[in-house]
Amino acid sequence: MAAAAVASPSHAFSHNAPAQGVTARATYGDWRDDLIRDGYVVVKGVIPRERALAYGDEFFSYLEHFAGGLGYKHGELSTVLEKNLPVMSEKGMIFGYGINHEATAWNIRQEPGLISVYEKLHDTPDILVSFDSRNIQWPNRPDQKANTPWPHQDQDPATANQFRCMQGLLNILPNGPEDGDLIVCKGAHASSEEFHRIFKDEPDKVWSWTHEWYGFKPSGMKWLEEKGYEWVKPCAEPGDLILWDSRTPHYNVVPTGKSPRLCFYTCYGPVTDASNEQLKKKKEALESTTGTTHWPNALYVGGLFPMRDGERCKYDTGKPRKEVELTERGWKLTGIPYINDA
Numbered sequence: 001m002a003a004a005a006v007a008s009p010s011h012a013f014s015h016n017a018p019a020q021g022v023t024a025r026a027t028y029g030d031w032r033d034d035l036i037r038d039g040y041v042v043v044k045g046v047i048p049r050e051r052a053l054a055y056g057d058e059f060f061s062y063l064e065h066f067a068g069g070l071g072y073k074h075g076e077l078s079t080v081l082e083k084n085l086p087v088m089s090e091k092g093m094i095f096g097y098g099i100n101h102e103a104t105a106w107n108i109r110q111e112p113g114l115i116s117v118y119e120k121l122h123d124t125p126d127i128l129v130s131f132d133s134r135n136i137q138w139p140n141r142p143d144q145k146a147n148t149p150w151p152h153q154d155q156d157p158a159t160a161n162q163f164r165c166m167q168g169l170l171n172i173l174p175n176g177p178e179d180g181d182l183i184v185c186k187g188a189h190a191s192s193e194e195f196h197r198i199f200k201d202e203p204d205k206v207w208s209w210t211h212e213w214y215g216f217k218p219s220g221m222k223w224l225e226e227k228g229y230e231w232v233k234p235c236a237e238p239g240d241l242i243l244w245d246s247r248t249p250h251y252n253v254v255p256t257g258k259s260p261r262l263c264f265y266t267c268y269g270p271v272t273d274a275s276n277e278q279l280k281k282k283k284e285a286l287e288s289t290t291g292t293t294h295w296p297n298a299l300y301v302g303g304l305f306p307m308r309d310g311e312r313c314k315y316d317t318g319k320p321r322k323e324v325e326l327t328e329r330g331w332k333l334t335g336i337p338y339i340n341d342a
């Protein structure tokens with residue numbers, strides 16, 4: 001079958017566009033200017049508030065009925081216990097259970113308002129979506145270890161001179177100053193190349209399972225501070241999208257108020273960023289309902305199994321509850337129609 005035709009992405013946010021996304025002048029007159037300047041932006045109301053809240057309800061229902069219902073009750077913080085829930089990290093990530101391919105995740109990925117933001121960002125309709133996870137965090141969990149800060153960037157320091165990936169999360173619940181979520185080092189993506197030139201040979205680097213991740217040590221944090229950069233926590237309403245350049249230092253914080261934090265990671269990139277082999281990996285990932293990281297071009301597929309009491313969680317079938325259903329647009333977003341079998 002012939003591969004779908006591909007339109008070229010914009011220069012400002014395209015893969016391997018040296019120095020673009022940092023030095024480009026602010027000429028858009030919209031949120032893209034903020035994104036270029038600050039390395040992150042909150043795009044307001046990309047999907048209707050009520051629909052975002054409905055997606056939240058779907059997820060809390062999923063949790064209440066998980067494995068037939070283990071005891072979690074939405075709105076009752078005392079039931080927020082690991083024994084009542086799918087296994088998740090203290091950082092709020094859920095891996096396994098085919099959760100990245102649950103209907104809610106796909107319905108969100110296929111939201112027209114969300115897709116149009118990325119089409120505008122990349123200036124092309126030919127974009128791919130990651131099969132990424134979601135994040136749920138509650139305040140004051142008694143049986144979870146502390147979520148200590150792990151400031152990092154999700155891009156190989158050797159490529160810090162170029163924009164490569166726009167990360168994104170769709171915010172689901174009202175998210176104010178006390179409600180946890182992402183925090184970012186505002187504008188520090190612009191000094192990423194300089195930073196890594198200086199810290200290239202730093203001793204005892206923070207361990208990473210991939211070269212596409214870098215952890216900031218106290219000395220690096222001090223450098224950012226002395227350079228004048230500040231850490232900020234963007235606030236967001238249900239249906240808002242937070243975007244950030246992969247070079248922008250970031251991590252997340254647990255809510256300290258009364259409400260949980262819930263978001264879905266939604267990263268879309270130009271088809272031109274993916275090789276034919278990577279598109280084939282996307283196909284395999286969809287067919288096996290395996291997740292990816294935030295990279296839409298399937299740089300990484302699969303991951304760790306959820307572990308409960310020292311072994312793979314017995315509730316992890318690796319499958320979502322229903323088969324994935326895609327619209328025509330959603331099918332293109334998988335990248336599969338762009339595979340060249342010639």
Ligand SMILES: [Fe+2]
Nearest residue numbers: 152153154250
């Ligand atoms: Fe990250």
